[in-house]
């Protein structure tokens with residue numbers, strides 16, 4: 307039995323914040339604003355996982371009104387979501403993601419992101435693909451106001 311899920315998230319840039327994407331700290335002049343560490347990619351992946359098992363979204367599981375999640379490491383949120391996926395009896399087939407950012411250049415960081423995401427989803431790096439694109443200077447990402455991320459995840463229930 308297979309289940310597919312998709313996730314999409316956006317966070318705006320802010321001065322004085324670290325830029326954390328895919329669980330990796332990216333040296334840059336500004337970071338992303340959020341109640342959590344604003345890891346836009348891990349949020350999209352968490353939403354894709356929750357979608358695949360019919361469990362809503364990260365806002366439902368980790369409300370941004372709860373002080374417990376203030377500046378939380380989004381890797382912890384994804385680990386919690388992944389535990390739910392395993393409780394539903396699923397394992398990872400593959401996850402494919404796109405980071406939509408005019409800047410900074412993501413390519414040098416993608417191998418580390420893929421490694422980290424594979425660890426968090428208890429998979430192999432071959433099951434994780436991360437891509438990046440600009441929007442050719444168009445829209446809010448093109449104006450460098452923020453970063454968006456999309457993810458699609460395919461899960462399989464063992465032996466079904």
Ligand SMILES: Nc1ccn([C@@H]2O[C@H](COP(=O)(O)O)[C@@H](O)[C@H]2O)c(=O)n1
Nearest residue numbers: 407408409410411412413438439440441
């Ligand atoms: N923030 C980004 C955006 C893009 N890349 C890489 O550059 C390639 C070309 O981007 P286009 O938007 O012009 O298609 C893209 O395929 C990525 O490999 C990146 O590293 N970081």
Ligand SMILES: C[C@@]1(CO)OP(=O)(O)OP(=O)(O)OC[C@H]1O
Nearest residue numbers: 340341342344365368369370375
């Ligand atoms: C992750 C949570 C919780 O800290 O906060 P944010 O960092 O604001 O992220 P968002 O993508 O708006 O999703 C859900 C939130 O509840």
